[in-house]
Amino acid sequence: MEEDTSPLLDAINAVNDVFWTYLVIPLLALVGVYYTVRSGGVQFRMVPEMIRNLRGSPERAPDGKRAISSFQAFSISAAARVGTGNVAGVAIAIALGGPGAVLWMWIMGMVVGSISFVESTLAQLFKVRDRAGYRGGPAYYMRYGLKKPWLGALFAVVMIFTFSATFNMVQANSITDVVGNSVSAVTGDDTAAGWVAPVVGLALVAVVALVVFGGVRRIATVAQATVPFMALFYVLMGLVVVGINIDQVPGVLADIVGSAFGFREVGAAAVGTAIMQGIQRGMFSNEAGMGSAPNAGATAGVSHPVKQGLAQTFGVYFDTLIVCSVTAFIILTSDPTYGEEIGAALTQNSLENTLGTWSLHLLTFIVVLLCFTSVLGNFYYGEANLRYLTTDERALPIFRLAVIGILFLGAVSSLQLVWDFANVTMGLMAVVNLVAVAPLGMxxxxxxxxxxxQRARGLDPVFLRESMPDVDGVQCWDGQPERVSEPERL
Known part of the structure; x- marks a missing residue:
C-alpha cells in the first residue's frame, strides 16, 4: 500500500478517528455486552450447537430445486469474511498498531459474537421468499421489523457501495499486490512488471463474470468448494510456522498482551492506536455488527431462525480466532520491523523468512483464492440489497457489469485512499445496523x-409464525415454502 499524504487522506483519517472513537466503538461494545448478558453468553455456551447446525439439510425452493443449505449460507458469508482482511488487514493492524492490536481484535471478536447471533437470527425471522429460496438482511428487518423502510433503503445503498465497490476494489488490488510480489521474487526486480496489474485485472474480470452471471446457487457452490480448501491450507501453513518457531510463542504472546495495555512498548505504537487498529481491522475481517453476514444467513432454508444465527456466529470465531490468528503468528514470529512494510507483502515476506521462497508463491495462490471468494460474497451482498431497492430485473445485469468494471479498476489502482475510506463506510454501515439491532434484538x-x-425436549427445533403472534411483519415461517412473496417496490 503506497504512502499518500494528500489533504483528502488527512481529512478522511481525521473523520475516522472521531467517528470510531466516539460512536462506532462505544456502540459496538455496549450492544455487544448487552446481548451477551441477555442471551446468557450465547456465543460462548452454544459452540457445539453452532457446529451441529452446519450439517442441516435445506428444504425445497419454489423452483423445485434445493434451497441454500445452512453450510452454503455459512460459506457465502465466510467467502466474504475470509479474504484480504485476514492477510493484508491483520498485517496493517500489526504494522500500525503493534502486536497489541491482535489482542483487541480477539476481545472485540468475542464480544460482538452476540451481535452476530442477533443480526443473523433477525435476518432469518424477517426474510422473504424468492424463486431460488430466500433473501433478506438488515434492510429487510429494518423494513418489516422496525417498520422503517427508509432506514432499510439507506442501509442498502451504503451496503452496495461498501461491499460491491470499495471492498471489491480492495480485494482486486490485493490480488494484484501478491501476484506482483511473486513476479518480483522470480525476476529479481523489486518493481513488478507493468503488465501484471492489467493482466490480473482482466483475468479476474473473466472468471468472476462466469460465476456471478450464474446466480446465487453458483456463488454458493463455488464458495462451498473453495472456502474450506483454501482456509485449511492457510491454517496448516500457519501451524507449521508456529511449530518451527515454537520457542518464540511465549514471547509473542507476552508482546501481544503487554503492548495491548501499554505495559510493553513495541514498534512505538500507542495503546489507542492498537485498540483502533485491532477493532477496525477485526471488523473488516469478521464483519460482526456490520450487517453484512445476515444477507447470506437469510438465504438458508432452515427450520428455525436460531439455527442460522448460531451457524453465522461460528463464522466470527473461524475468522478472528483461527484465520486472523494464523496471520498474526506468521508475522510476529518473524521479528518484523514495524512500519516498514504494510499489507499482504508483510505477511508474504514473513512467511518466506520462515519457510523459504516457495511459501511466498503458495501464499500468493491462497490469497488469490481468499480474495476471489470474497469478491463473490461481496457481490452477492450487493445483489441482495439491490433487490431490496428495486424489483426491476433489468437492473441486475447492469449491476453485475458495473461490479466487474470496478474489479478491473481496483486491480490497476493504488488503494490507500480506498482502504481509509472503507473505514468510514463500514463504520457507517455498523451504526445504521446497530440502530435496528438494539431495539429488535430481544x-x-x-x-x-x-x-x-425444544432442544431440551429432544426435538429438532421448528419455528412457525404463529409461535410469536404478537410480532408483525414476518413474511415467511407459515409452513408453506412453495409460496413466493416479493417485497413491494420502494
Missing part, C-alpha cells in the same frame, strides 16, 4: 429461548 433472545426449550 426478538432473537425470545427465539433462542424457544430453541433451547
Amino acid at each position: 426478538l432473537a433472545v425470545r427465539l433462542l429461548h424457544d430453541y433451547r426449550q
Whole structure:
C-alpha cells in the first residue's frame, strides 16, 4: 500500500478517528455486552450447537430445486469474511498498531459474537421468499421489523457501495499486490512488471463474470468448494510456522498482551492506536455488527431462525480466532520491523523468512483464492440489497457489469485512499445496523429461548409464525415454502 499524504487522506483519517472513537466503538461494545448478558453468553455456551447446525439439510425452493443449505449460507458469508482482511488487514493492524492490536481484535471478536447471533437470527425471522429460496438482511428487518423502510433503503445503498465497490476494489488490488510480489521474487526486480496489474485485472474480470452471471446457487457452490480448501491450507501453513518457531510463542504472546495495555512498548505504537487498529481491522475481517453476514444467513432454508444465527456466529470465531490468528503468528514470529512494510507483502515476506521462497508463491495462490471468494460474497451482498431497492430485473445485469468494471479498476489502482475510506463506510454501515439491532434484538433472545426449550425436549427445533403472534411483519415461517412473496417496490 503506497504512502499518500494528500489533504483528502488527512481529512478522511481525521473523520475516522472521531467517528470510531466516539460512536462506532462505544456502540459496538455496549450492544455487544448487552446481548451477551441477555442471551446468557450465547456465543460462548452454544459452540457445539453452532457446529451441529452446519450439517442441516435445506428444504425445497419454489423452483423445485434445493434451497441454500445452512453450510452454503455459512460459506457465502465466510467467502466474504475470509479474504484480504485476514492477510493484508491483520498485517496493517500489526504494522500500525503493534502486536497489541491482535489482542483487541480477539476481545472485540468475542464480544460482538452476540451481535452476530442477533443480526443473523433477525435476518432469518424477517426474510422473504424468492424463486431460488430466500433473501433478506438488515434492510429487510429494518423494513418489516422496525417498520422503517427508509432506514432499510439507506442501509442498502451504503451496503452496495461498501461491499460491491470499495471492498471489491480492495480485494482486486490485493490480488494484484501478491501476484506482483511473486513476479518480483522470480525476476529479481523489486518493481513488478507493468503488465501484471492489467493482466490480473482482466483475468479476474473473466472468471468472476462466469460465476456471478450464474446466480446465487453458483456463488454458493463455488464458495462451498473453495472456502474450506483454501482456509485449511492457510491454517496448516500457519501451524507449521508456529511449530518451527515454537520457542518464540511465549514471547509473542507476552508482546501481544503487554503492548495491548501499554505495559510493553513495541514498534512505538500507542495503546489507542492498537485498540483502533485491532477493532477496525477485526471488523473488516469478521464483519460482526456490520450487517453484512445476515444477507447470506437469510438465504438458508432452515427450520428455525436460531439455527442460522448460531451457524453465522461460528463464522466470527473461524475468522478472528483461527484465520486472523494464523496471520498474526506468521508475522510476529518473524521479528518484523514495524512500519516498514504494510499489507499482504508483510505477511508474504514473513512467511518466506520462515519457510523459504516457495511459501511466498503458495501464499500468493491462497490469497488469490481468499480474495476471489470474497469478491463473490461481496457481490452477492450487493445483489441482495439491490433487490431490496428495486424489483426491476433489468437492473441486475447492469449491476453485475458495473461490479466487474470496478474489479478491473481496483486491480490497476493504488488503494490507500480506498482502504481509509472503507473505514468510514463500514463504520457507517455498523451504526445504521446497530440502530435496528438494539431495539429488535430481544426478538432473537425470545427465539433462542424457544430453541433451547425444544432442544431440551429432544426435538429438532421448528419455528412457525404463529409461535410469536404478537410480532408483525414476518413474511415467511407459515409452513408453506412453495409460496413466493416479493417485497413491494420502494
